[in-house]
Amino acid sequence: MDRRLKGRIAVVTGAAAGLGKAAALRLAAEGAILEILDLRDGSAVVAEIEALGGRANSTVCDCADEAQIADAVQGIEARHGRIDILVNNAGILSGRKPWHTLSKEEVERYVNVNYLGYFLVTKALYPLILKSQTPRVIMVASRTYFLANPGQMAYVASKGAVMGMTRVLAKEMGEQGIPVNAVMPGMVATPGTTEHSQEEAFNRVMGNQAIKKRVQPEHLAGLIAFLASDDAELITGQMIICDGGGYLH
Numbered sequence: 001m002d003r004r005l006k007g008r009i010a011v012v013t014g015a016a017a018g019l020g021k022a023a024a025l026r027l028a029a030e031g032a033i034l035e036i037l038d039l040r041d042g043s044a045v046v047a048e049i050e051a052l053g054g055r056a057n058s059t060v061c062d063c064a065d066e067a068q069i070a071d072a073v074q075g076i077e078a079r080h081g082r083i084d085i086l087v088n089n090a091g092i093l094s095g096r097k098p099w100h101t102l103s104k105e106e107v108e109r110y111v112n113v114n115y116l117g118y119f120l121v122t123k124a125l126y127p128l129i130l131k132s133q134t135p136r137v138i139m140v141a142s143r144t145y146f147l148a149n150p151g152q153m154a155y156v157a158s159k160g161a162v163m164g165m166t167r168v169l170a171k172e173m174g175e176q177g178i179p180v181n182a183v184m185p186g187m188v189a190t191p192g193t194t195e196h197s198q199e200e201a202f203n204r205v206m207g208n209q210a211i212k213k214r215v216q217p218e219h220l221a222g223l224i225a226f227l228a229s230d231d232a233e234l235i236t237g238q239m240i241i242c243d244g245g246g247y248l249h
């Protein structure tokens with residue numbers, strides 16, 4: 001594997017499982033030193049990275065809780081003094097439920113984790129991002145915003161807000177030379193999605209793609225690694241979909 005991220009400090013949220021785990025493994029394989037933040041214990045991912053000769057640390061942290069984020073950031077600052085790559089990925093998926101049956105609390109939960117969480121983590125790490133020579137901010141959003149999936153109003157709205165945040169941050173952080181982009185996969189089988197969807201749903205989605213191949217966590221991880229690399233220095237404010245052409249606008 002190309003070591004184009006050698007020595008870069010990368011924070012990936014929600015990397016104990018699913019897409020975040022694949023991103024952490026890929027960034028580590030390219031030479032980055034990983035900091036994993038997750039509600040769940042990420043030590044198995046750390047062990048996997050170390051077994052492959054990489055360096056990683058995990059912190060149990062609710063990425064929607066400002067105090068827990070502050071504690072985690074303090075640890076990262078003490079270990080590294082800066083970060084180079086932030087991947088905001090920690091999120092909650094959803095099943096389908098008519099919008100008028102959603103309670104205020106249900107909608108708030110999606111907004112708090114999927115949108116406010118990205119804002120809080122980015123804000124807390126901003127002083128450490130400013131110390132990087134090669135800073136990158138990457139948001140995992142969702143193409144469901146474009147598809148407008150019926151029954152997923154709370155999820156889709158929270159992920160759509162991430163795109164709004166990405167576009168504004170790209171302009172504001174552009175002043176400091178920091179690229180900010182959003183990536184979104186097709187429907188990928190992860191612990192989060194298999195809780196709500198059966199095998200045939202993944203195959204149905206694949207059937208609507210231009211390239212009929214199931215999107216895997218590793219496909220998105222490759223895109224994230226590219227955006228973290230030197231080659232992507234001037235790509236910013238973009239919404240990049242990796243879904244085999246399932247959504248063509």
Ligand SMILES: NC(=O)c1ccc[n+]([C@@H]2O[C@H](COP(=O)([O-])OP(=O)(O)OC[C@H]3O[C@@H](n4cnc5c(N)ncnc54)[C@H](O)[C@@H]3O)[C@@H](O)[C@H]2O)c1
Pocket residue numbers: 013014015016017018019020037038039040061062063064089090091092093113117140141142143159184185186187188189190191192193
């Ligand atoms: N899998 C897909 O098809 C798909 C498609 C589009 C977008 N996404 C987005 O990708 C991201 C990852 O999804 P996934 O499919 O890997 O989900 P997943 O549920 O498999 O993994 C999510 C990880 O995030 C962690 N997490 C959840 N809430 C957290 C919090 N408050 N603080 C810290 N960690 C938290 C979980 O513990 C878990 O380890 C999400 O933001 C999701 O919206 C996924």
